[in-house]
Amino acid sequence: MELRQLHYFVKVAQKEHVTQAAEELHVAQSAVSRQIHQLEEELGVKLFLQKGRNLHLTPVGQLFMKRAEAILKELDRSVQEVQEFINPELGEIRIGFPHSLGVHLIPSVVAAFRKTHPNVKFRFKQGMYPSLIRDLVRAEVDLAFISPFPEASEHVTGEVILTExxxxxxxxxxxxxxxxxxxxxxxxxxxxxxxxxxxxxxxxxxxxxxxxxxxxxxxxxxxxxxxxxxxxxxxxxxxxxxxxxxxxxxxxxxxxxxxxxxxxxRTIGLIRRKDEKLPLVAQTFHRFLLEYFNVQS
Structure with a gap:
């Protein structure tokens, strides 16, 4: 089993469509189909069922999906930890936010942070309330600005940083x-x-x-x-x-x-995954944000 097969499998499961998965992975559709077929042959099970134009996970596919996501998440975290151990100032912060914060707030706080951390990179992802929660839970972002602040959640925690x-x-x-x-x-x-x-x-x-x-x-x-x-x-x-x-x-x-x-x-909150330690560079940005908005954690 190859790591590439897991990447392709997870992406197809998320998109429920081989073509869309291939476009996001920047590879040929045939390459994705071939890797999925080889993975199913190696496991000896059917991972997807065709329903109309979409692919849906079989029950065993859903089980395998949980494990595959956990493996890839842990691998990404391991690579990031090694890079940050070598030099935390060269790390990347993945942050989500709603469209309404993209004009002023996000550019302002990132510009202020980069005055003292000029080499830190940012990966931004905009979305609506449900997608921001989903992206955070799936570990596609490390931190997310969100409005309104979720008062109770099984999966995320955070602080209200601003009432506007x-x-x-x-x-x-x-x-x-x-x-x-x-x-x-x-x-x-x-x-x-x-x-x-x-x-x-x-x-x-x-x-x-x-x-x-x-x-x-x-x-x-x-x-x-x-x-x-x-x-x-x-x-x-x-x-x-x-x-x-x-x-x-x-x-x-x-x-x-x-x-x-x-x-x-409206309340604007800063949230992160519950019971999970932030990457070092994201921890630094989180502390900076709490100080920036004068919030007690």
């Missing part, structure tokens, strides 16, 4: 655009521009509207803060965005108004 206020954003010609602050209920008759389902900011805004006594009427949905801001500035509706997402300016700019009642906030 959300403000209303309005088209420049909106009747309330000149107000310094408003109650959210004053927007009950407006059309809202919200994040698509699956993005953590959507339920925060939705729940705030319900608390204010109305159900928001959704006119448009988007997946980026720039998209939400641009649609509002173009007069397509109103929305709420974190203050951090409003620091960036563009030619098409909405009006930002403070929401007095209810106050709408």
């Amino acid at each position: 206020r959300l403000s209303a954003i309005l088209p420049p010609n909106h009747a309330l655009a000149n107000e310094e602050e408003i109650d959210l209920a004053q927007l009950k008759d407006d059309t809202f521009v919200l994040f698509s389902p699956g993005y953590s900011l959507r339920p925060i805004v939705w729940d705030a509207c319900i608390e204010a006594g109305f159900t928001p009427r959704i006119g448009f949905e988007g997946e980026e803060t720039d998209t939400i801001r641009g649609l509002v500035a173009a007069g397509m509706g109103v929305s709420l965005l974190p203050d951090m997402a409003l620091r960036h300016t563009s030619e098409l700019q909405p009006v930002c108004v403070k929401v007095n009642k209810p106050q709408v906030t």
Whole structure:
């Protein structure tokens, strides 16, 4: 059994598709199929079943998947530990974060860290709340910024590093655009521009509207803060965005108004796998972040 076979097997199991696995592995589809076939012959079992255009693990394939992932994870950790033992300053930090933090927060903290650790490399992975948790549990990232902070989890632990206020954003010609602050209920008759389902900011805004006594009427949905801001500035509706997402300016700019009642906030957490020691270089970055945000671990 070759290590390459395990890599190919795990990737096909994750993608449930040979072609997609081959594209991500940057190898020919035939090479992946051949290695999977050889692995099945060596084990004497069928690891996958064809269902439509996708491949699904057999029961014995699911059992083998757990072991294969553990082996590859341990191998990656061993290689990383050796590299960090030689020189921790040459290590790599794998970090996940939601799209809304990619404009300002992530670049700011990484730039600050690299002032004293210029040779440390970073591998970034953006995603929505469920995928960030999944990537962390699967050890595809070492640390993840996440919002909202998961209060209870079987697999991850961490700290709230920031609580951020959300403000209303309005088209420049909106009747309330000149107000310094408003109650959210004053927007009950407006059309809202919200994040698509699956993005953590959507339920925060939705729940705030319900608390204010109305159900928001959704006119448009988007997946980026720039998209939400641009649609509002173009007069397509109103929305709420974190203050951090409003620091960036563009030619098409909405009006930002403070929401007095209810106050709408989101928590931003820094999470890691529970009961598992971080790699040395990630430990250094974790300590730096807690100091950066003045958080007690």
